[in-house]
Amino acid sequence: MIGIMIGKFRLLVRKPGALIATTLICMLFAFMVGKAGFDKVEIPVYSSMEADELKLYINQLNKGDVFHFKQSTEEDVKERVSEGKVEAGVHLEKSKYTIYVAGNTKNIPLLEQYVKSFYERNEKQKAMEGIARKSTDIDRNEVEWPEMFSLKTSYFANEEKPSYNQTLQSLFGFTLFFVIYTIGFNVVDILNEKQMGIWDRIIISPTSKVAVYTANLIYSFLIGYVQVVFIFLVFRFGAGVDFHGAFGKALLIIIPYLFSIVALTILLTGLVKTTGQFNALLPLVGVSFAMLGGAYWPLEIVSSKWLLAISKVIPVTYGMELLKGAVISKSSLQELLYPIGILLLMGVVMMGIGIRLIERRHV
Structure with missing residues (x-):
C-alpha cells in the first residue's frame, strides 16, 4: 500500500x-x-429619533462586516435610491424600520435579514432588562432564601456574532x-x-x-x-x-x-x-x-x-x-x-x- x-x-x-x-x-x-467583502456596502438612513439615540443605532448596525450605515435626510435617501446611486435606504425608528429599494440585488435579502435580526436582538435585550429591573424591586428583607446555590445571569442578546x-x-x-x-x-x-x-x-x-x-x-x-x-x-x-x-x-x-x-x-x-x-x-x-x-x-x-x-x-x-x-x-x-x-x-x-x-x- x-x-x-x-x-x-x-x-x-x-x-x-x-x-x-x-x-x-x-x-x-x-x-x-x-x-467586495473588503468594501462595505453604503446604506443611507434617516429617522425621527433623537440624534444621540440614532447615533447609537447606527454605531450598533455598523459593527457588521457587510454594510455601512450613514445618516442622511429623508429626501436624500429616497432620491439616491430612486436614481440607483445606492442599493437601498432605511428608515429607522425605535421599534420598527422601513427599507426602500429600487431593485432586487444580491445584497437586499442580506440587508433585510441583518436589520431584522438587529431589531429582534434589541427587543429581546429590552425584555430581559425589564425583567431584571422588576426583580430588583422586590424587598429582599421580607423573604430569606436559603443559600443552596448561586445563580448567574447572562444575556445572549449582548453577544455580537457576525452572521x-x-x-x-x-x-x-x-x-x-x-x-x-x-x-x-x-x-x-x-x-x-x-x-x-x-x-x-x-x-x-x-x-x-x-x-x-x-x-x-x-x-x-x-x-x-x-x-x-x-x-x-x-x-x-x-x-x-x-x-x-x-x-x-x-x-x-x-x-x-x-x-x-x-x-x-x-x-x-x-x-x-x-x-x-x-x-x-x-x-x-x-x-x-x-x-x-x-x-x-x-x-x-x-x-x-x-x-x-x-x-x-x-x-x-x-x-x-x-x-x-x-x-x-x-x-x-x-x-x-x-x-x-x-x-x-x-x-x-x-x-x-x-x-x-x-x-x-x-x-
Whole structure:
C-alpha cells in the first residue's frame, strides 16, 4: 500500500500541472468574488429619533462586516435610491424600520435579514432588562432564601456574532467547490488503471485489493487536504483574511467534508463506464452541489423550500455549515457534531455503494 502511494506521489511531482491550475483558479475566484467583502456596502438612513439615540443605532448596525450605515435626510435617501446611486435606504425608528429599494440585488435579502435580526436582538435585550429591573424591586428583607446555590445571569442578546462575511463566504465556497475536482480527477485513476490492466498485475502480487483501494483513497484525500491547507494559508497569512482565531479548527473540521467528497467521487466512478463519462458527470455534479449547497451564495437568502430540502442531502451544505459555524459563529466542536456526523454517514454510505458498483462492473 505504501509503495502504491509513493508511486502516485512521484507521478504527481512529474506532472503537477492540474493540481497547480485548480489551486490557482480557486484562489483567483475566491479573491475576485471576496474582494467586495473588503468594501462595505453604503446604506443611507434617516429617522425621527433623537440624534444621540440614532447615533447609537447606527454605531450598533455598523459593527457588521457587510454594510455601512450613514445618516442622511429623508429626501436624500429616497432620491439616491430612486436614481440607483445606492442599493437601498432605511428608515429607522425605535421599534420598527422601513427599507426602500429600487431593485432586487444580491445584497437586499442580506440587508433585510441583518436589520431584522438587529431589531429582534434589541427587543429581546429590552425584555430581559425589564425583567431584571422588576426583580430588583422586590424587598429582599421580607423573604430569606436559603443559600443552596448561586445563580448567574447572562444575556445572549449582548453577544455580537457576525452572521455573514462576504470574504469568508467566497473563500470557503470556492475552496469546497474546486476541491471536488481535485479529488475527483485523482479518484478516477482507479477506473483508468482498471481499463489499462494495471490492477490485474497488482492483484497478482501479494498486495490485496483492499490495500489498493485504501492507497488510492488515502492519496486522493491527502491531495485534497494539502490543497485546502495551502489555500487557507495563503489567504490567512498572505491576504490577511481574519479567521477569528479559528484557523486551526477550520483545518480540523474540513476532514469530514473531504472524506465525504472522496466517497462521492467513488460513487460517481462506479456509475460510469469510461473516463469520458466521468469527466462529463463530475462538473455537472460539482456545479450543482455548489449552487444548492450554499458555496456561491449563503442559503439564508434562499426562500424556496424545495431547494432548501434538496440542500440537506448535499455534502457542500454541511461543509459550509462547519466552516462558517467554526469561524464566523465561533461554534464549539460539540455544537458542530451534527454536520460532522451527517458527512461521515454520507461518506460511509456512498463509499460502500460506489465500491460495490465498481466491483460489479468488472471493468
